[in-house]
Ligand SMILES: NC(=O)C1=CN([C@@H]2O[C@H](COP(=O)(O)OP(=O)(O)OC[C@H]3O[C@@H](n4cnc5c(N)ncnc54)[C@H](O)[C@@H]3O)[C@@H](O)[C@H]2O)C=CC1
């Protein structure tokens with residue numbers, strides 16, 4: 001498969017390594033300068049760039065009929081525009097806040113736990129995410145997906161960074177060293193705590209998941225999620 005990388009930073013480089021191991025070709029590495037791209041040779045594009053660049057890259061791919069896998073976080077104000085453009089062009093598009101298998105299983109566990117906790121008013125939920133100091137967005141995309149999983153299954157109505165009011169989920173975002181990504185969901189009562197946690201040890205799981213999604217999407221049209229790719233619930 002011929003893959004184009006939009007964003008050649010920490011994730012772009014890791015994806016290149018894994019894609020080559022799986023016998024794919026990297027036919028373009030677009031970092032900052034998105035001119036002179038030969039879209040006709042690209043089977044699928046993978047975007048891990050920056051919040052202010054992601055939508056432009058997705059649009060560019062969809063308008064050239066190239067399937068696009070989007071891992072960049074912090075651009076979701078434009079997500080519905082990307083969905084509409086994909087449908088209009090009969091294209092193919094996946095966004096995931098986190099491509100790792102482990103986190104996608106963790107999302108399922110989080111939704112299941114939220115369903116169990118929904119009637120238990122004596123517990124309140126809090127979330128924490130820890131990432132490296134270069135991360136531009138807060139809270140992380142993964143923390144937002146986790147909060148949405150709780151909101152969909154309980155009477156919490158929204159999330160907020162740091163302090164939160166009644167029926168709001170407080171998310172604490174910490175930036176420490178080179179931390180690849182740690183997410184914790186805790187239900188607290190006066191007598192005990194129930195906690196689930198996912199710790200990424202490196203970026204390989206994110207990159208492998210993105211390459212698997214790219215392999216999966218070629219030949220399909222529609223807007224998909226990692227649940228479709230991994231065949232989860
Ligand atoms: N969904 C997931 O599984 C994961 C998502 N991420 C997200 O991926 C994004 C990138 O993460 P990293 O690689 O760690 O960041 P990074 O800062 O190491 O790399 C980003 C790269 O994008 C480039 N860039 C800036 N403007 C661009 C443009 N218009 N077109 C193409 N490239 C452009 C920068 O020059 C830089 O090299 C972040 O939003 C991060 O939150 C990171 C890890 C996993």
Ligand SMILES: O=C(O)C1=N[C@H](C(=O)O)C[C@H](O)C1
Nearest residue numbers: 073097098135140141142181
């Ligand atoms: O910026 C990162 O590094 C990561 N970003 C994603 C997020 O915002 O959730 C995924 C992962 O946690 C690493």
